[in-house]
Amino acid sequence: MAAANHIEELYVASDPKIKEFFDSAPPLQDAADIKAKLNEFIQRNFSTSGDGKANRIVCVTSGGTTVPLEKRCVRYIDNFSSGHRGAASTEYFLKSGYSVIFLYRRGTCQPFCRDLPENALLECLTYNNGSNLQVDQKSADVVKRAITEHQAAVAGGSLLKLPFTTIFEYLQMLQLVALLLRRVGPSAMFYLAAAVSDFYVPWESMTMHKIQSGSGPLDMQLAQVPKMLSVVRTEWAPLAFCISFKLETDKDILLEKAGMALKKYGMHMVVANELLTRKEEVIVVLLNDKISVRREKSEAGADVENPLIKLIVERHSEYITASSSA
Numbered sequence: 240m241a242a243a244n245h246i247e248e249l250y251v252a253s254d255p256k257i258k259e260f261f262d263s264a265p266p267l268q269d270a271a272d273i274k275a276k277l278n279e280f281i282q283r284n285f286s287t288s289g290d291g292k293a294n295r296i297v298c299v300t301s302g303g304t305t306v307p308l309e310k311r312c313v314r315y316i317d318n319f320s321s322g323h324r325g326a327a328s329t330e331y332f333l334k335s336g337y338s339v340i341f342l343y344r345r346g347t348c349q350p351f352c353r354d355l356p357e358n359a360l361l362e363c364l365t366y367n368n369g370s371n372l373q374v375d376q377k378s379a380d381v382v383k384r385a386i387t388e389h390q391a392a393v394a395g396g397s398l399l400k401l402p403f404t405t406i407f408e409y410l411q412m413l414q415l416v417a418l419l420l421r422r423v424g425p426s427a428m429f430y431l432a433a434a435v436s437d438f439y440v441p442w443e444s445m446t447m448h449k450i451q452s453g454s455g456p457l458d459m460q461l462a463q464v465p466k467m468l469s470v471v472r473t474e475w476a477p478l479a480f481c482i483s484f485k486l487e488t489d490k491d492i493l494l495e496k497a498g499m500a501l502k503k504y505g506m507h508m509v510v511a512n513e514l515l516t517r518k519e520e521v522i523v524v525l526l527n528d529k530i531s532v533r534r535e536k537s538e539a540g541a542d543v544e545n546p547l548i549k550l551i552v553e554r555h556s557e558y559i560t561a562s563s564s565a
């Protein structure tokens with residue numbers, strides 16, 4: 240397999256803005272450890288299964304990236320993303336037999352923990368003097384489900400969780416994942432649900448210390464984050480099945496923007512959603528079609544990710560079949 244050490248050799252940056260972004264970004268902490276985990280995960284999960292079909296691996300990105308304003312960061316720009324979409328989708332991908340690389344923002348929603356209360360430790364456990372810690376009867380089912388399903392995925396080796404915080408970490412990690420998933424060919428998928436910052440402060444123009452309030456109104460120029468979607472497709476993992484997301488607050492421009500992203504970045508699908516209705520409905524935009532996917536309101540606990548992942552898995556199967564007969 241392509242050794243982690245050769246990753247730099249694989250990387251081609253034909254776009255000068257992308258090259259500049261990576262050249263000037265602060266080096267990724269623990270890069271060697273992350274590469275080793277990824278290599279081990281891919282090697283273990285990309286063996287072929289009994290029926291001769293290659294196992295599928297999806298990289299799910301989840302949560303929002305931060306934009307630091309100072310090198311010794313006190314303040315940063317952030318966004319709304321809770322990571323619910325990524326966490327729920329990860330569960331359904333695992334149930335569909337995929338191995339999942341869950342690239343998530345630290346502190347956001349985790350797979351199998353969606354139904355736990357925010358303060359699970361304090362709200363679900365009781366401790367009576369002298370006796371053991373116990374799970375509250377009313378929370379027992381939800382806690383059991385979270386623990387058993389999460390443990391099964393981790394023990395089975397089909398879930399790898401990698402946290403990020405900043406835009407610099409996220410894009411460097413996405414690049415690593417993509418370069419290493421390249422060898423998985425069409426059985427690899429990118430499901431890019433993270434809300435990635437559009438603007439950032441370049442590292443070299445960032446002040447080292449906390450910005451002082453006495454200096455008057457803050458006047459800062461943010462640079463545009465170079466779009467990486469097309470390099471995922473054209474350079475990093477050209478055979479992988481790629482799904483990006485488009486969020487808007489104005490529904491009148493949503494489908495047009497999603498259609499543009501599909502063509503401009505060569506995505507196989509773009510999932511369009513509106514901020515306020517994102518848990519109820521998404522629209523999957525394809526080259527020749529638009530499919531509305533809704534949460535089944537009559538079913539308790541139903542979510543939009545369940546039918547969405549079913550549709551995506553079907554389309555990925557068709558893509559794999561078409562790629563193998565091409």
Ligand code: PAZ
Nearest residue numbers: 320321322323324432434484485486
């Ligand atoms: O993380 P969440 O469940 O609160 O929201 C999901 C989402 C809206 C961030 C995602 O569906 C999405 O659209 N991500 C891409 C956002 C964008 O950059 O347009």
